Amino acid sequence: MSKKVLMAVANYYTSPFQVGSHHYARAFEKLGYEVLFISNPISPIHKIFANSNELKERERIYKKGGESAGSIFYYxxxxxxxxxxxxxxxSNFVLNNWQNFTCPNLLNFIKERGFGEVDILWFDSPLFGFLLDTITYKKSILRIADYSKGFNAVSDTQFKAEINIANKVDAVIYTAKNLKEKYDQIKDKSKMKYVPNGIDLDFFKAADRSLPQELxxxxxxxxxxxxxxxxxxxVDLVYYCAKNLPNYSFIIIGPEQKDLSLLKKLKNIHILGSIPYAKIPAFLYNSQVGIIPFNVKDYPDLVNSINPLKMYEYLACGxxxxxxxxxxxxxxxxxxxxxxxxxEFCNxxxxxxGKEYDLQKLSWFCILKFFLKGIGIYVD
Structure with missing residues (x-):
């Protein structure tokens, strides 16, 4: 009988933002697990606020009834x-009842896929707390990758739901050292494990390194x-550096969720929008410097709780x-x-x-094996 993990997460599987749970899904696959990857839901209301390419991709996955990538099925x-x-x-009503208004019914869908009983129930989204009472599991895990109160999109109701999940699961893993103290509402601190971010070394080693057409x-x-x-x-920091370093080309990759009109005034700034994750290594391998221009002053709670995945990805590409x-x-x-x-940033x-860094210890695969053994789950 195969091992199974049900992952209830915020970001859809094919998102240009490949965050921790995406990489853990592939690490679980390497360990011989079947993975059902369920992401946050969509609704007709989404089109009112943002009828984006990302929403269209999520709708496509829904209409197909989900898709497979190896032993990972995402929906x-x-x-x-x-x-x-x-x-x-x-409201609490929406948070606690949205799943009852899904079509097809989400719980029935999960059970029909054979995931009514699983070895591991994994969360990184506060929307799926109902699964703790409706799915049979051997171990349950919540992953906290950011201080969610720092995001405008996260309501107080969702934050309380995250705390409720944290107090019910068997283990809580967190990626930034200060998150343990920030989440003082979690009663049993002994089940909280510091597990920093990592990288998929095999992915970067095997990636195409040829110069992308866009560059x-x-x-x-x-x-x-x-x-x-x-x-x-x-934005101001990037503009300042680009203006003072006119012989350097600044490349910005990612969906525009902030006004970048100031940056578009400079000819040496190139805003490329979203790029599929599989193509990202080629852009990194053909660049010289990777930057992390975060606004710590205005967003201290949020930024100080980030363990930036991009830092490891930059390093992996030299x-x-x-x-x-x-x-x-x-x-x-x-x-x-x-x-x-x-x-200082310009200089x-x-x-x-920099110097060579041993990235092997930051492999998602190695991190997951170490963590699972630590909470009593046997892995080969």
Whole structure:
């Protein structure tokens, strides 16, 4: 009988943002698990707020009834309404009942896929707490990758639901050291395990390294940012550096979720939008410096609780890394260049240095094996 893990997560499987749970799904697959990857639901209301390419992709997955990638089956449920940080949609009623208005019924779908009984029930989204009472499991795990209260999209109702899940599951893993103290509402601290982010080494080793067509007319040296372009992305900092380093090409990859009109005024800034994750290594391998320009001053609670996955991805592709300094990454100061002012950031881009780093210990596969053994789950 095969081992099974049901993953209830925020981001859909084919998202351009490949975050921790995506990589853990593939690590579970390597360990011989069948994976059912259920992401946050969509509803007709979504089109009112953002009829984006991302929403169209989620609708496509829903209409196909889910898709397979090896031993991973991923699905996006559709409900009449879904929890959001907006009037009515942030209510307890919506949070606790959205699954009852899915078509097809989500619980029936899960059971028909053969995941009514699983070895591991995995959460990174607060929307799926009902699964603890409706699915039979041997171990349950919540992964906390950010301080969710720092996101405008997360309602107080969702934060309380996350705490409720945390107090019920067998283990809570968190990626930034200060998250344990921030989540003081979690009663049993002994079940909280610090498990930092990692990388899929095999993915980067096997990736295409040829020059992407999008970079053919963009000269070196190339300074690249890959990831979320949200409130904490420091537009002013990037503009300042690009303006003062006119011979450097700045490449920004990620969906525009913030006004970037200031950056579009400079000819040496190239905003490429979303790029499929499978193609990202080629952009990194053909750049020289990877940057993390986060606004720590205005978003201290959020940024200080980030263990940036992009930092490891940059390093995996041999880039020099320049980042604004915050508490979580201070212990990387001998590997990456940490700065506190705009001028320091510019100088670091020009003179950034680093050294070879043993990335093997940051492999998702190794991290997962170590963690599962730590909570009493046998792995080969």
């Amino acid at each position: 996006v449920p559709r409900s009449l309404f879904t929890p959001q940080n907006k009037p009515f949609l942030s 053919e007319d963009i000269p070196e040296p190339r300074v690249i940012y890959v990831g979320a372009i949200h409130d904490w992305f420091d 880039l020099k890394v320049v980042s604004v300094e915050w508490e979580q990454i201070k212990d990387m100061s001998d590997i990456i260049y940490l700065v506190n002012t705009k001028d 670091a881009i020009k003179y950034s240095h």
